[in-house]
Amino acid sequence: MNDVTTSVTVNGRRVSAQAPGHYSLLRWLREKVQAYEVKAGCGEGVCGACTVRIDGAPMASCCLLAAQADGCEIVTSVGLLDPDGSLGALQRSFWESAATQCGFCTQGMLMTAADLVAADPPPSRTEIREALHGNLCRCTGYQPIVDAVENAIACRKEAQVS
Amino acid sequence: MPMEYIRAETLTDAVALLTGAGEDTRVLAGGQSLLPLINLGLAQPEALIDIGRIPQLRGVRTDDGEIVIGATTRHADVLGSAVVGDRLPLVTDALRHVGNTRVRNAGTIGGSMAHADPHGEIPLALAVLEARCEIHSDRGTRMVHTADFTRGYYTSDLAEDEILTALHVPVPARGTGWGFHEYARRAGDFAIVAAATTMRVTDGAAADVRIGLAGVADRPMRPAELESALHGARPAEFDRIVSDFDPISRSVDDPFVGPGYVSHLARVLITRALRDAWTTTNQEIR
Numbered sequence: 001m002n003d004v005t006t007s008v009t010v011n012g013r014r015v016s017a018q019a020p021g022h023y024s025l026l027r028w029l030r031e032k033v034q035a036y037e038v039k040a041g042c043g044e045g046v047c048g049a050c051t052v053r054i055d056g057a058p059m060a061s062c063c064l065l066a067a068q069a070d071g072c073e074i075v076t077s078v079g080l081l082d083p084d085g086s087l088g089a090l091q092r093s094f095w096e097s098a099a100t101q102c103g104f105c106t107q108g109m110l111m112t113a114a115d116l117v118a119a120d121p122p123p124s125r126t127e128i129r130e131a132l133h134g135n136l137c138r139c140t141g142y143q144p145i146v147d148a149v150e151n152a153i154a155c156r157k158e159a160q161v162s
Numbered sequence: 163m164p165m166e167y168i169r170a171e172t173l174t175d176a177v178a179l180l181t182g183a184g185e186d187t188r189v190l191a192g193g194q195s196l197l198p199l200i201n202l203g204l205a206q207p208e209a210l211i212d213i214g215r216i217p218q219l220r221g222v223r224t225d226d227g228e229i230v231i232g233a234t235t236r237h238a239d240v241l242g243s244a245v246v247g248d249r250l251p252l253v254t255d256a257l258r259h260v261g262n263t264r265v266r267n268a269g270t271i272g273g274s275m276a277h278a279d280p281h282g283e284i285p286l287a288l289a290v291l292e293a294r295c296e297i298h299s300d301r302g303t304r305m306v307h308t309a310d311f312t313r314g315y316y317t318s319d320l321a322e323d324e325i326l327t328a329l330h331v332p333v334p335a336r337g338t339g340w341g342f343h344e345y346a347r348r349a350g351d352f353a354i355v356a357a358a359t360t361m362r363v364t365d366g367a368a369a370d371v372r373i374g375l376a377g378v379a380d381r382p383m384r385p386a387e388l389e390s391a392l393h394g395a396r397p398a399e400f401d402r403i404v405s406d407f408d409p410i411s412r413s414v415d416d417p418f419v420g421p422g423y424v425s426h427l428a429r430v431l432i433t434r435a436l437r438d439a440w441t442t443t444n445q446e447i448r
Contacts, residue, residue, distance in 0.1 A: 002166060002167075004167050020164060020165075021164075021165055021166050021167030021210070022164060022165035022167070022200075024197070024201070043198065043201035043202065044198040044201065044202065045194060045197075045198055045261070045262075045264060045265055046262075046350070048262070048264070051264060054267075057238065057267040057268075058263055058264055058267060059264050059267050059268045060194075060264040060265075060268070062197075062201060063193055063194055063197040063198055063201070063264075063268065064193055064197065064268060065167060065190075065193065065197070065210070065212075067167045067169065067212070068190075068193060068212060068214060070169075112263060112264075115263070130349075131263055133262060133349040133350050134261070134262025134263055134264055134265075134350050
């Protein structure tokens with residue numbers, strides 16, 4: 001069997017590694033890049049724990065082969081940190097709204113939410129709920145998560161005005 | 163399990179790789195159906211031929227009364243297509259029900275079609291619009307109507323060495339109304355039943371009514387008798403006409419929902435879709 005070389009950028013850093021062809025992007029990120037923030041959940045693309053942004057679009061890293069992402073730009077929740085390593089605005093908003101409890105779903109939630117915060121025009125609460133329905137959380141009851149995304153969008157709008 | 167990955171750069175490459183390869187070599191597009199099956203151990207191909215980067219298989223174009231959607235065009239790109247939103251709003255509405263954001267960002271139209279899930283939204287919408295599937299192999303190109311393309315439970319008309327390359331969707335006449343409704347137990351889950359309709363209105367009554375159902379049989383169903391019964395009907399009569407309809411010819415038992423419930427859902431969803439179709443007729447811009 002042929003090993004496949006996959007070259008991508010992960011949170012701005014160029015990475016290249018060989019892996020067997022059947023490696024999912026999720027497994028590749030964890031084993032080859034030590035991106036342990038990306039979580040393995042259902043393996044069916046349903047739970048959202050493994051969500052990463054690929055060329056700006058949230059996708060399930062468990063349902064893509066690493067080889068399919070070759071040449072792409074990948075962002076995980078670590079890529080949302082401020083340059084000095086402190087929590088970024090969206091992560092702070094999650095913290096302030098108590099939108100994370102056990103933390104397992106959080107990185108995937110953040111990656112779907114990052115897409116919403118970047119969206120223009122800004123999504124309504126209904127649209128936020130609709131977009132997040134593919135990310136499962138078994139702890140929070142979702143309301144604080146939707147609050148956190150709403151607050152992050154409001155902060156971004158304020159920042160743009162001022 | 164070891165599995166070989168081969169990226170095809172051109173359609174010619176892909177066809178050559180597939181010719182004579184046998185049933186353990188599978189075509190990979192977006193991977194949103196195949197990779198979950200592999201992850202769950204339900205499929206164990208020896209090799210995957212990735213057609214996702216072949217430029218000529220991606221994109222939406224109009225051509226002589228048809229809209230041609232390349233097989234590896236992603237759901238999100240079809241959703242974002244202005245010409246599809248304008249001329250094929252049934253497809254746009256159906257796509258909004260497909261999976262979740264991640265699935266729509268990675269999954270492809272052709273992949274949904276070839277996967278032939280009897281609950282799938284795309285095969286349903288394209289059955290109602292009477293689209294044709296363009297298929298390539300070493301033996302040449304052929305066109306197949308969607309009604310003949312979906313052959314049964316997760317079974318398409320594709321032979322082992324064939325690749326679905328495009329979907330040719332006839333553009334409905336201006337003013338054609340449409341409706342799409344489905345019911346799933348959880349948001350983003352596969353629909354138990356989905357109903358799609360298109361309709362014209364002539365002399366204040368329904369005409370050219372098309373109805374499609376997913377989830378009631380092993381492939382999308384077009385209830386021809388019900389379609390004819392609705393010809394000439396007005397909205398006040400939809401309920402009564404649909405109440406006589408019993409779609410059940412389920413070849414596959416579902417442990418969670420009985421046939422009575424499925425029939426009930428089908429009637430409710432058809433009626434809702436018909437009402438939407440009625441109100442969207444002659445509505446040129448959404």
